[in-house]
Amino acid sequence: xxxxxxSGVEVKKPGESLKIYCRGSGxxxxxxxxxWVRQMPGKGLEWMxxxxxxxxxxxxxxxxxxxxxISADKSITTAYLQWSSLKASDTAMYYCARRDVLTxxxxxxxxxxxxxxxxx
Amino acid sequence: xxxxxxxPSVSVAPGQPxxxxxxxxxxxxxxxHWFQQKPGQAPVLIVYDDTARPSGIPERFSGSNxxxxxxxxxxxxEAGDEADYYCQLWDGVSxxxxxxxxxxxxxx
Numbered sequence: 001x002x003x004x005x006x007s008g009v010e011v012k013k014p015g016e017s018l019k020i021y022c023r024g025s026g027x028x029x030x031x032x033x034x035x036w037v038r039q040m041p042g043k044g045l046e047w048m049x050x051x052x053x054x055x056x057x058x059x060x061x062x063x064x065x066x067x068x069x070i071s072a073d074k075s076i077t078t079a080y081l082q083w084s085s086l087k088a089s090d091t092a093m094y095y096c097a098r099r100d101v102l103t104x105x106x107x108x109x110x111x112x113x114x115x116x117x118x119x120x
Numbered sequence: 121x122x123x124x125x126x127x128p129s130v131s132v133a134p135g136q137p138x139x140x141x142x143x144x145x146x147x148x149x150x151x152x153h154w155f156q157q158k159p160g161q162a163p164v165l166i167v168y169d170d171t172a173r174p175s176g177i178p179e180r181f182s183g184s185n186x187x188x189x190x191x192x193x194x195x196x197x198e199a200g201d202e203a204d205y206y207c208q209l210w211d212g213v214s215x216x217x218x219x220x221x222x223x224x225x226x227x228x
Contacts, residue, residue, distance in 0.1 A: 037163075044219060045163065047216065047219060059215060095162055095163070105151055106165060108165050108168075108174065111162065113162055
């Protein structure tokens with residue numbers, strides 16, 4: 001079964017660092033781009049960035065460039081999203097999603113989401 | 121950056137059709153994809169490349185795209201279709217992925 005499994009709920013304080021993961025299985029992880037999508041409470045979907053695990057080529061949305069770092073370790077079929085200093089406004093659900101190969105323009109498999117709560 | 125505009129909400133009676141629009145500048149020249157997101161769940165791809173359906177998606181879901189508007193149609197709405205729906209496209213100019221503002225479908 002093709003799936004993306006994400007890390008669990010995180011409760012953090014402002015200023016703390018955090019790295020969440022997205023582990024792929026059931027397909028050739030190295031050959032598919034993995035994107036990250038934010039969903040703030042009660043709000044819509046926002047594309048954050050995308051990485052190609054094969055060579056770690058990474059692209060960022062201007063809205064998130066410099067605020068987060070996307071990385072991947074192909075040896076353990078895992079992609080990461082990290083913050084060096086969290087803010088309360090980072091409170092949201094974060095999804096990873098596999099970019100499809102049929103169109104190369106959308107996301108066909110999604111992780112279950114990681115909820116991040118940032119509060120003092 | 122490219123903007124996709126959807127109506128915030130659509131209400132429809134069971135068995136009736138629901139149409140969800142996605143507006144964007146000359147969107148008909150681009151490929152549009154649609155996601156369904158039920159409460160507490162991750163989004164699910166239900167239409168890709170304007171009109172195609174992934175395996176397992178009912179034929180009741182269909183898409184079209186022309187001019188400045190793409191449309192997702194649910195031909196005969198069921199209670200289980202109550203969800204948020206998002207359009208999405210890839211902007212080749214910026215190499216970015218853009219989501220619409222989202223539409224909440226309520227089944228009366």
